[in-house]
Amino acid sequence: DAYNASPDSMSAALRTLAQITGPGERTVAVLGAMSELGETAGEEHDRIGLLAVRLNIQRIVVVGPEARRLYISAIGEGSWDSEAIFFPDQDAAFDYLRTELRDGDRVLVKSSNSVASGTSAIVWENCSREISHHGGCHLARLHTLSDSRLPPALPEVGLGPGLSLI
Numbered sequence: 001d002a003y004n005a006s007p008d009s010m011s012a013a014l015r016t017l018a019q020i021t022g023p024g025e026r027t028v029a030v031l032g033a034m035s036e037l038g039e040t041a042g043e044e045h046d047r048i049g050l051l052a053v054r055l056n057i058q059r060i061v062v063v064g065p066e067a068r069r070l071y072i073s074a075i076g077e078g079s080w081d082s083e084a085i086f087f088p089d090q091d092a093a094f095d096y097l098r099t100e101l102r103d104g105d106r107v108l109v110k111s112s113n114s115v116a117s118g119t120s121a122i123v124w125e126n127c128s129r130e131i132s133h134h135g136g137c138h139l140a141r142l143h144t145l146s147d148s149r150l151p152p153a154l155p156e157v158g159l160g161p162g163l164s165l166i
Helices: 007-020 038-054 065-077 090-100 119-134 145-149
Strands: 027-031 059-063 084-087 106-110
Touching: 007 027, 007 038, 007 106, 027 038, 027 090, 038 059, 038 065, 038 084, 059 065, 059 090, 065 084, 084 090
Parallel strands: 027 059, 027 106, 059 084
Antiparallel strands: none
């Protein structure tokens, strides 16, 4: 969901991720900055970092310098031992996700449109590789105005074993 990443929508997406994940499934949140927050930007990024840890999101992948405070807050709340990880750009995050994501993961990708032009592509490309190498990947999409920017093949991906992207 890379069209709107307001504090409320980011919080709702994280809560949804936590609620839809079943036993044996791992939660992964790939989070970028929330843009256009003005003076409250730092405080709101702090709040989301704290929430992600309190919801027991197992991998918090923070992408981009504008979102670094979210990462620092997650660490401060007790997300140690690689639970929270920061990447300065999407390429570095993609390299990590390519090796980190595994069958059964529930993955949320959320960031403001202004900073997330390729964030969904990170997981989409990885998911495509999973289809090729492991026989399955299923996506449960949040419908946003940015759907037109998603790869054309995305709607045709069927349900099956593998990763879940919300």
